[in-house]
C-alpha cells in the first residue's frame with residue numbers, strides 16, 4: 001500500500017499533513033488530511049476522530065477553518081478528514097453542487113453511472129481506517145463527526161456500526177434526508193427511485209431502530225439558512241425520545257451554517273469525544 005505525502009505543516013507542536021493514495025473502494029486516487037498531535041512524537045499511539053465534511057468540501061475546509069488543532073493537540077487525538085467524494089476527470093459528475101463530485105453523501109451507490117465509483121460508505125467505514133491504522137501511530141479507538149452532509153454521514157456510519165465507533169457528533173446534520181430536497185435528489189440518483197432502499201442511510205430512521213447506543217452530540221444553529229428546508233433536527237429528536245437514545249442536541253442562538261459556527265463549538269465536540277475515546 002503506497003501513500004504519497006503532499007504537504008506537512010507543524011501546528012500546535014503536532015503536524016498537519018495531506019496524502020494521496022489509490023482507493024480500491026472508490027477506484028480513483030483520493031486525498032485525505034490528518035492532524036497528528038504532539039504525543040505521537042513521544043512514541044505514543046493516539047485515538048482517531050474521523051471528520052466528514054459537507055457539500056462542496058475537500059479534505060481542506062475543516063483543517064483550515066475549524067480551528068481544531070489546538071484542542072486536538074492538548075487532548076492527544078488525531079483527526080482524519082477525507083475528501084467528500086471520488087474525484088477525477090474519469091469520475092461521473094453533475095453540474096449542480098449537491099450531486100456528484102463534492103457530494104458523495106457517504107453512501108454506496110447502486111445506480112448507474114454512480115455505482116462504479118461512489119462508495120464513500122465503504123471507504124470511510126473500512127478502507128480509510130485500515131490504511132490509517134497500518135501507516136500512522138494510532139490505536140483502533142475511533143470516533144466520527146461531521147457537518148451537514150458529513151453530519152448525516154457520521155450519524156449513519158455510527159448508528160449502523162456501533163461496534164466500530166466510541167462516539168459520534170455532528171454540526172447541522174442532514175438529519176432526515178429521505179424528507180428533504182438534498183437527500184431526495186442524491187438518494188434518487190445514487191440509490192434509485194425505490195424509497196424503501198433509502199432507510200439504511202437516514203439517521204432519524206436508523207435511530208428509531210437502534211438497540212446499541214453510540215453516545216451522540218449534535219449542535220444546530222437556529223439562524224442556519226438550511227434549517228427548515230433541509231436539516232430537520234426535530235426528526236432526530238423525536239426518534240431519540242422514542243428509543244431513549246443518549247443524544248444531546250443543542251440549538252445555538254444566532255449561529256448559521258458556516259465554519260464560524262463549527263469553530264465556535266469544535267472544542268466541546270473534541271472534549272465530548274475524548275471522554276469516550278480514552279475509556280478502557
Ligand SMILES: N[C@@H](CCC(=O)N[C@@H](CS)C(=O)NCC(=O)O)C(=O)O
Pocket residue numbers: 053054055056057061065097147148149257258259
Ligand atoms: N450553495 C452553497 C452550499 C454549500 C455549503 O454551504 N457547503 C457547506 C457544507 S453543506 C460548506 O462547508 N461549505 C464550505 C465552506 O464553508 O468552507 C455553496 O455552494 O456554497
